[in-house]
Amino acid sequence: MKSFFNEFKQFAIKGNMIDMAIGIVIGTAFNNVVNTIVKEIITPPLAYFTSTVQFADMRFVIREASETAEEIALGYGALLEALIDFTIIALTIFLLIKGMNRIRSRAEDPENSKEVTPKNIELLSRIEKLMEEQNELLKKRSV
Secondary structure, eight states: OHHHHHHHHHHHHHTHHHHHHHHHHHHHHHHHHHHHHIIIIIHHHHHHHTTOSOGGGOOEEEEOOOSSSOOEEEOHHHHHHHHHHHHHHHHHHHHHHHHHHHHHHHHHOTTOSSSOOOHHHHHHHHHHHHHHHHHHHHHHHHO
C-alpha cells in the first residue's frame, strides 16, 4: 500500500498531474472567452443578416404544437452556433500554435543572432557540425 502512495506522489510531483490541471483550467477559461466572442460579437451581426434574434432559436417546425401533441422541430440553429464555436476555436488554436512554432524555430536556429539560442540547441548544433566534419574526413580516407 505504501508503494502505491509513493508512486502516486511521484506521478503528482513530476508535473504530469500539474500540467494536466493547468491545461484544464486554461482550456476552461479559453472556452469562456470563445463563447463570449461567439455569442456577443459574431452571432449578433449574423443574426441581423438572417433576421433572427438568436441562432439557437432557429428551427424547422415539422409539426406545430396542439392541445393533444407537442411541437416537433429540428433545431438547426444550435448546430450552426456549435459549428461557429468550433471554427473559431480551431482557428484560434491554429494561429496560436503557428505563432509558437515560429518563435520556436527562431530560437532553435543557431545562426539567428536576434533570438537567444538555448544552450542545449547550441550544443546539438555544434555536435552536428563536428559529425559532418568527421564524416567528410572518413570519406576522404576511404577513397
